[in-house]
Amino acid sequence: MTGPHLLTTEGLEREALESLLQDAAEFRDVLDRPIPKVPALRGKTVATMFFEPSTRTRMSFERAARALSADTMSFSPGTSSLSKGESLKDTALTIEAMGADLIVVRHKSTGAPWRVAEWASVPVVNGGDGAHQHPTQGLLDCLTLVQRFGALDGSRIAIVGDIRHSRVARSDIFAFATLGAEVTLVAPPTLLPNDVVGWPVTVSHDLDAVLTEVDAVYLLRVQSERGGTSLFPSVAEYRSRFGMTWDRFRAMKPDTVVLHPGPMIRGIEIDDAVADHPRCLVLDQVTNGVAVRMAVLFQLLGGERE
C-alpha cells in the first residue's frame, strides 16, 4: 500500500491496488475454510469510529479484524460523550490512548478521516466521508468484477443514479479507471456533480442507450438523507428513466452483471426480480467486502503471513 493510511482511491497506484486485490483474493479463500480465521494480527486492536449509520461497513470491518485474530473496539455517537460536546479530535485521541492500533472513521463531513489521520499516530482508514470517498467499497467492487471478468482492462461499466451524493461512485470511478475500465456515468443532470472535469468518465442521461453496450451496471441508491429525492419530479419518473426494471435487465447482453453497494431500495433503483437474480452480485460484493478489508488491515498493520 502507498502511505500509512487508506483515505481515497484517487491517486492509488495500479500496483498498490492490485497488491490489495491479490491479498484480498487469498483472504477470500480463508473465509471459505471450515475455520475462517488466521492469526495474522493477533494482539492488534482495530477501532471503528462511525458518526453515520452503517449496516455493512462497520460489521464488515469488525468481521475482517476478527478473522485476522485482532480485537475490536467500537464507538457510536448516540451512546457516547459526543452528545456532551466532545470534539472529533478528543474522541479520536481517546480511542488511540485506549490502545487502538488502527482507526476506521465514517463521518458525514468530507475530509474528517484526513483530520483524524493528522491527529492520531496510528493508521486511519476512511469508512466513508460525506459524499466524498469510500475506498474499501471501491476495492471490493474491483475484486467482485475482477473475479467475474478476469481483468477490467477494456471492460465497460455504467454507474447509474445519484452520483452527486455518492462517495461510492467517487471511489469506484478512480479504482475502475486505474484498472483499465471505461466508465460511463448515467444520471439526470440534477443528480450529477456540478462538473466532472478531471474525472476519467463519459456522461450520459439515457440509460436505455448505454444498457446494451456495457459489461456491468452499477446501481446507486438515491440518497434522500443528502437531499437526493428533491432533485427529480417523482419516484415513479425516476424508476421509469433510471431504474433497473426487469424489462431493462432483459434488454442487456446475457452476461452483463448488476452491482449495488447496499442498502438497495427495491422498487426504485432496482426491481425485485433483478435484485434476486444470479447476475446481481450484491451478496458476492458483501463477502468480498470482508476479504478486502482483511487485506487493508493486514497491509496497514504489517501482519505476519502464515
Ligand code: NCD
Ligand atoms: C453506501 C454508503 O454508505 O456510502 N453503503 C455502503 O457503504 N455499502 C451507499 C449508500 O448508503 O447508499
